[in-house]
Amino acid sequence: MSVNQSSMTPTRQAFLLGLGIATLGAVFFSAKAIVAKLIYRYDVDAVTLITFRMLFSLPFFLGIALWKSRTDAPLSPAERGKIVVLGLIGYYLSSFLDFLGLQYISAGLERLILFLAPSFVLLISFLFLKRKVTRLEWLALLVSYGGTVLVFLHDVRVGGSNIALGGALVLSSAITYALYLLLSGELVRKVGTLRLVAYAMCVSSVACIAQYFLLRPAGMLVQPHEVYVLSLLNAVFCTVLPVYLTMLAVEKIGAASASQAGMVGPVSNLFLAALILGEPITAIQLGGTALVLCGMYLLSRKKA
Numbered sequence: 001m002s003v004n005q006s007s008m009t010p011t012r013q014a015f016l017l018g019l020g021i022a023t024l025g026a027v028f029f030s031a032k033a034i035v036a037k038l039i040y041r042y043d044v045d046a047v048t049l050i051t052f053r054m055l056f057s058l059p060f061f062l063g064i065a066l067w068k069s070r071t072d073a074p075l076s077p078a079e080r081g082k083i084v085v086l087g088l089i090g091y092y093l094s095s096f097l098d099f100l101g102l103q104y105i106s107a108g109l110e111r112l113i114l115f116l117a118p119s120f121v122l123l124i125s126f127l128f129l130k131r132k133v134t135r136l137e138w139l140a141l142l143v144s145y146g147g148t149v150l151v152f153l154h155d156v157r158v159g160g161s162n163i164a165l166g167g168a169l170v171l172s173s174a175i176t177y178a179l180y181l182l183l184s185g186e187l188v189r190k191v192g193t194l195r196l197v198a199y200a201m202c203v204s205s206v207a208c209i210a211q212y213f214l215l216r217p218a219g220m221l222v223q224p225h226e227v228y229v230l231s232l233l234n235a236v237f238c239t240v241l242p243v244y245l246t247m248l249a250v251e252k253i254g255a256a257s258a259s260q261a262g263m264v265g266p267v268s269n270l271f272l273a274a275l276i277l278g279e280p281i282t283a284i285q286l287g288g289t290a291l292v293l294c295g296m297y298l299l300s301r302k303k304a
Contacts, residue, residue, distance in 0.1 A: 018252030022261035025245030030265035032238035033107035034272050036099055039230050046099040048220055051212040052227065053095075054205040056235030061205065065198035072195055082187055083196065087203025090180030091243070096208070097173035104166025108279060111269035113170040118262060119145070120178035129182070136298060137257075144295025147288035154284040181258065185250050193247045201243060267292050 032053075039049050075083070102110050119141060125131035188196050249258040267289050273279040 015253055015257075018249050019257065019261050021245050022249030022253065022258040023264050025242040025249060026262040026265040027268040028237055028245065029242035029262075030111050030269045031272060032234055033102060033110045033269060034276050035230055035234045035238055036102050037107050037273075037277055039227055039234070040103065042224055042227050044223065044227060046096065046103060047212055047215050048223075049231075050096055050099050050208050051216075051221075052223075052231035053234050053239060054091075054208040056232050057201065057239045058205040058209075060236075060240045061198045061201040064194055065202050068192070068195040068198060072192065075191065075199075079187070079191060082183065083191070083199045084203050086180060086183055086187070086196075087200040088207060089176050090184070091201055091204035091239075092207040092211075094173045094176040094180060095204070096211075097169050097176065101166040101169030101173065104162035105170065106279060107273045107277060108270055108285070109163070109167070110170050111265050113167055114174045114177070115144075115262065115265060116171065117174040117178045117181070120175055121181055124178065124182055140295045140298035142295075143298060144292045147291030147295070150284050150288035150291070154282060154288075181246075181250065184247065185254060185258075188247060188251050193244070193251050197243055197247045264292070 036049060039052075044052075098110070098114070101113075105113075122133050122137065122141065126133050184196060184200075191199075246258060249261065270281060270285055270289060274281045
């Protein structure tokens with residue numbers, strides 16, 4: 001093995017590791033749509049659903065936030081302000097819009113629309129941050145988008161009357177999440193992954209809980225025990241774990257590559273929805289899945 005090959009190997013391995021972390025985070029994060037659909041069966045609305053999600057998540061994030069506040073240097077006022085903004089747009093506004101949209105569209109279509117987030121990340125990076133987007137990144141995106149178009153056509157054909165409303169809400173969620181990824185990518189190297197996520201999620205949790213008590217009576221917090229169990233799963237496996245995996249991936253490979261790894265989300269959701277919710281898998285959906293996987297493979301070939 002040559003010197004050049006040896007020197008490139010650790011960097012290449014680090015990129016693939018980051019890509020793998022981002023992919024795993026995307027799979028866990030995608031599962032929240034499945035859990036949300038299960039919770040909606042108990043006549044729980046989006047405001048209550050997201051409140052339970054953040055109530056069960058808050059102890060994890062608050063514990064980490066308190067620990068990091070004692071061990072790390074104090075944040076500057078500017079950093080505190082940016083974290084508040086991240087918390088409000090990332091896992092408050094984006095999540096709320098997402099769960100609202102899920103009331104009207106299928107879990108598979110929800111993940112398909114959220115899949116547009118990488119294109120917003122790349123576009124904003126290219127237009128405003130002067131980031132160079134490689135031909136391979138564009139190709140990976142286009143190939144994967146070909147897969148999403150196939151699935152989109154299928155879901156629109158079988159969708160209900162409120163599919164436009166639900167789609168618009170989830171699309172807005174994708175845009176705000178893309179902004180969150182970009183802003184966090186600039187800040188995570190200064191503040192650190194654990195602290196940034198913990199602080200931002202504490203802000204999101206407070207905002208979600210405050211929203212609930214402004215819009216709903218406290219008595220609606222009394223729900224069947226199945227709702228609490230599903231909400232706990234939603235908090236731990238579909239919120240806390242994927243949030244940290246995604247931020248770790250952003251730190252390792254950047255916001256654009258981490259968001260593109262989220263392409264695997266619609267693929268995993270397709271099979272999870274079939275297995276758990278009984279949503280059918282068609283030949284069109286399988287063809288779209290194949291294209292998404294091809295896009296992921298092309299992304300993995302990117303030079304570190």
